[in-house]
Amino acid sequence: MPVYSISLDELNKTLPRNAEQLRSWCAALEAGGILYFPETPVPIPAGDLEFLLGQHQTGSKLHKNIAYKPVRDQLSGVDARTSPAAVVEQLHGIMRRYSASVTGFLAEFLAPYHEQWLLDYASYRPIEEEGRDLPVRRRNDLLHTDAFPTRPTHGRRILRFFHNIHPTRTRNWVVGEPFPRVVTAFAPRTLAIPRPDSPVAHAAKQFAQVTGLAALVPRWKRTAYDEFMMQLHNAMKEDELFQQSCLKEYVQFPAGSSWMVYTETVPHAVLAGQYALEQTFLVDPAAMVTQESAPVAILEKMAGARLA
Numbered sequence: 001m002p003v004y005s006i007s008l009d010e011l012n013k014t015l016p017r018n019a020e021q022l023r024s025w026c027a028a029l030e031a032g033g034i035l036y037f038p039e040t041p042v043p044i045p046a047g048d049l050e051f052l053l054g055q056h057q058t059g060s061k062l063h064k065n066i067a068y069k070p071v072r073d074q075l076s077g078v079d080a081r082t083s084p085a086a087v088v089e090q091l092h093g094i095m096r097r098y099s100a101s102v103t104g105f106l107a108e109f110l111a112p113y114h115e116q117w118l119l120d121y122a123s124y125r126p127i128e129e130e131g132r133d134l135p136v137r138r139r140n141d142l143l144h145t146d147a148f149p150t151r152p153t154h155g156r157r158i159l160r161f162f163h164n165i166h167p168t169r170t171r172n173w174v175v176g177e178p179f180p181r182v183v184t185a186f187a188p189r190t191l192a193i194p195r196p197d198s199p200v201a202h203a204a205k206q207f208a209q210v211t212g213l214a215a216l217v218p219r220w221k222r223t224a225y226d227e228f229m230m231q232l233h234n235a236m237k238e239d240e241l242f243q244q245s246c247l248k249e250y251v252q253f254p255a256g257s258s259w260m261v262y263t264e265t266v267p268h269a270v271l272a273g274q275y276a277l278e279q280t281f282l283v284d285p286a287a288m289v290t291q292e293s294a295p296v297a298i299l300e301k302m303a304g305a306r307l308a
């Protein structure tokens with residue numbers, strides 16, 4: 001899996017106007033590459049960084065993954081019963097600033113997309129990833145492609161921008177083979193080749209959406225595309241032989257670095273690391289520089305029908 005390293009110097013020479021270079025970076029991302037910034041282009045103010053790292057050390061209860069929903073300006077994952085209101089307020093402000101700075105940077109860096117994305121959640125991950133005890137489908141240390149059980153993307157791509165804010169340690173990832181090869185390995189051996197919904201199923205899902213029933217049953221919110229991507233996520237994590245024998249590449253992201261990747265197509269796992277920030281974007285596949293690289297295009301070609 002290619003990793004493209006981009007220095008701040010190179011970035012400064014490119015932004016805002018070198019359209020050709022920006023398009024080629026988008027194309028590299030879309031083809032399954034990781035864009036890696038040895039020094040993050042979105043630095044965190046020193047006071048914010050000190051606060052984020054300090055919470056854990058002082059024994060505060062901010063030990064869970066924290067999610068920030070920029071569209072609603074809402075913070076979740078903090079236990080209000082054990083965290084003082086002032087601490088929650090400060091964390092809320094930090095996440096708001098972080099989300100806004102990443103969005104501002106990517107509006108320029110991903111100019112070829114013309115912001116054809118939905119701004120999704122940001123997260124703060126203060127937990128040590130090594131040795132976490134989680135159920136198989138929620139484990140981060142097993143290779144997988146991302147799919148959200150309760151928030152289907154309906155064909156939109158999942159682009160994630162990360163920042164390792166640990167003062168000294170690397171964040172250790174493994175990445176797997178390109179998406180088309182993974183899909184070929186799992187479909188149709190393990191997963192059915194995706195098929196569009198029947199007219200009856202389509203009508204039932206529409207009814208569930210309109211009446212709000214879809215909120216009760218996550219599956220009713222999913223298109224055929226979402227259903228396949230969810231099952232692929234589960235099948236990869238649950239296949240021990242695949243986990244042991246598939247081709248893997250180990251990548252270590254140093255302290256202070258950032259990277260971005262389409263995580264719904266690049267198989268990835270995090271083996272170790274603590275303290276990371278992340279912002280997710282759901283990008284319209286129509287905005288791609290290479291539209292045929294979008295997973296919805298790949299799966300629709302296999303199915304010979306529209307899936308999302």
Ligand SMILES: [Fe+2]
Nearest residue numbers: 145146263268
């Ligand atoms: Fe993931």
